Amino acid sequence: MAFLVSGTLRMAAQIADAQDSLGRKGKYNLQAPRVALTLSSPEVSASTIAVLEDVFQTLGFESCQRREASVQDFLRELTVFREQLDAHGGPMGCALVALVAPRGQLRQPQQLVRELSRCGALQGCPKVFLLLSSTSGGAPKPGAFLTSLGELCGRCPHWSLLQLLTEVFCRTAEESSGATYCPVLRSSLRGALCLGDGETWKPKPEPCPSAQYDLSGARAALFLAVIRDRPGAQHDVKALGDLCQALGFETTLRTDPTAQAFQEELAQFREQLDTHRDPVSCALVALMAHGGPQGQLLGADGQEVQPEVLVQELNCCGALRGCPKIFLLQACRGGHRDAGMGPKARPWFWRWLQAPPAIPSHADILQIDVDAQGSSSSGSTPGNSDILMVYAATEGCIAYRDEKKGSDFIQTLVEVLRTDPGGDLLELLTEVNRQVCELDVLGPDCDEPRKACLEIYSSLRRRLCLQV
Structure with missing residues (x-):
């Protein structure tokens, strides 16, 4: 009888943990699959997509989809993505959606955020939105941001994503007309989000005083x-x-x-x-x-x-x-x-x-607007x-x-x-x-x-x- 009770409670604990990816420890549990989606308009250069795919791989996302569509169709494509996740049948660990369009075209990202928030498979899981501006041809404007993010995640896997983004913001902020313009993050996270694959027992690297x-x-x-x-x-x-x-x-x-x-x-x-x-x-x-x-x-x-x-x-x-x-x-x-x-x-x-x-x-x-200067989406x-x-x-x-x-x-x-x-x-x-x-x-x-x-x-x- 005691064995049955113990087994029932152990199974119940697993069910409860699946409902709350924080695992009651103030840190998101990312043991379940991580999924990523890139929604890009036709004007986006291939080099931007290549940099994004490298970053996804560095961050440990197993499933990475890319869909090309006009900005007006982003919501429809994201609805299809949400329905796919709900039909998967199992819990997810984290979702990352990159929205890439020429500057000024992505005007109402909150509709897209709300759409993915309706996903039952992602209930209680972190949902990261990366808003990028790009121009056709040449090097992608957000390349420095993405490169820094990928490099830091690989070098400091124990840092939370908020800590990493703060460092990336420092590297990529731009001086213009006497003011400093910087990417912006918008967060309603309830715990530390660590995307790296480092061993949990290792000490966290301490940032330098500067x-x-x-x-x-x-x-x-x-x-x-x-x-x-x-x-x-x-x-x-x-x-x-x-x-x-x-x-x-x-x-x-x-x-x-x-x-x-x-x-x-x-x-x-x-x-x-x-x-x-x-x-x-x-x-x-x-x-x-x-x-x-x-x-x-x-x-x-x-x-x-x-x-x-x-x-x-x-x-x-x-x-x-x-x-x-x-x-x-x-x-x-x-x-x-x-x-x-x-x-x-x-x-x-x-x-x-x-x-x-x-x-x-x-x-x-967590929503990250890489090109906040002059943007209406921040x-x-x-x-x-x-x-x-x-x-x-x-x-x-x-x-x-x-x-x-x-x-x-x-x-x-x-x-x-x-x-x-x-x-x-x-x-x-x-x-x-x-x-x-x-x-x-x-x-x-x-x-x-x-x-x-x-x-x-x-x-x-x-x-x-x-x-x-």
């Missing part, structure tokens, strides 16, 4: 928080303020700003940094407000301001040239309430195993370097806030950073997202649990550790 931002100078933080009609917001302000003080940030708080005041306060903050008596090494801006249906921030007067305008204001700060600029946005980005994906009725043994809860439908996505970041933006909700979704304790995003962020203040901030934010994704939120609209998921935009070119 690969980390120097934060020895002054640090400044600005909080713009609408408290009125946002119960619980005061708890976020208090918790984040205490954390910033512990990390050495000189903090300025402005409550209940109007939409115009959002812009004016950012402009004044930038001017203060430009005239600061000591060198400035880092700036943090926390924006807390109600959000509009298209991701706008609503001031205390109900008027709208675009977050991109505020980002550009700080990006013009000369004192912060080459320094990290962090934006935390606790605001709704639409009205969708995500019920998550997962089995509604669970077997009895899942309660014994503490199987993972439903997964937010927007989780486990989302909210314009391709300027050294920017980190963290949204409390994915595009189109509600950002939840508890009246008694504050928002899950800010409170979890503070807890994680207090536990490991010297860790790589991108990795810590991924852990914050994992914890937020596991929570069940009871929304005001009904008694059914809802899910939340962070979205991280980064054009950082070095490791960012807030405690040296």
Whole structure:
């Protein structure tokens, strides 16, 4: 009898692990097959495709398909790919989709991202989208990026993909008209994604000191928080303020700003940094407000301001040239309430195993825009370097806030950073997202649990550790 129970629980554990590729260890389990797809328009050169195929091989993708189609047909081709994966009959480890088209043609990649997110075989698995611009004939423009990515994955297989991309961004960023333009990543990953084949017992290679931002100078933080009609917001302000003080940030708080005041306060903050008596090494801006249906921030007067305008204001700060600029946005980005994906009725043994809860439908996505400069596909970041933006909700979704304790995003962020203040901030934010994704939120609209998921935009070119 004991043998039967043991065997049943062991099989149940395997089933539970198959439903959650993180394996309960904060790292994606890539034991199942990895699949890759290249969607390219007819204008794309053969040399670009050849470089991509070499990178896929280096990254350990067993199945690599290529389909040539017009950009307008990308969605149809991706639907066929999704249906093939669902018909496979077994779990997948990871999917990588490269979208290659001439600059400016790929305007709405989020439709393609959502299509692959519907794939049942990839539920809980990382889905990586690589957006590349190419011209016909000659060497491919993204060649340097792809070559660096393949080389680093082969040399540093223990690094997470976020760490590798940060290094690649440093190598491939371009100077133009006094500004530094950089690829952009957009992540809702819930764990470390390591595509290399290195042995797990080997120590991770430590990056050299020059690969980390120097934060020895002054640090400044600005909080713009609408408290009125946002119960619980005061708890976020208090918790984040205490954390910033512990990390050495000189903090300025402005409550209940109007939409115009959002812009004016950012402009004044930038001017203060430009005239600061000591060198400035880092700036943090926390924006807390109600959000509009298209991701706008609503001031205390109900008027709208675009977050991109505020980002550009700080990006013009000369004192912060080459320094990290962090934006935390606790605001709704639409009205969708995500019920998550997962089995509604669970077997009895899942309660014994503490199987993972439903997964937010927007989780486990990594989107990389190699040609962010002048591109309309990069989302909210314009391709300027050294920017980190963290949204409390994915595009189109509600950002939840508890009246008694504050928002899950800010409170979890503070807890994680207090536990490991010297860790790589991108990795810590991924852990914050994992914890937020596991929570069940009871929304005001009904008694059914809802899910939340962070979205991280980064054009950082070095490791960012807030405690040296």
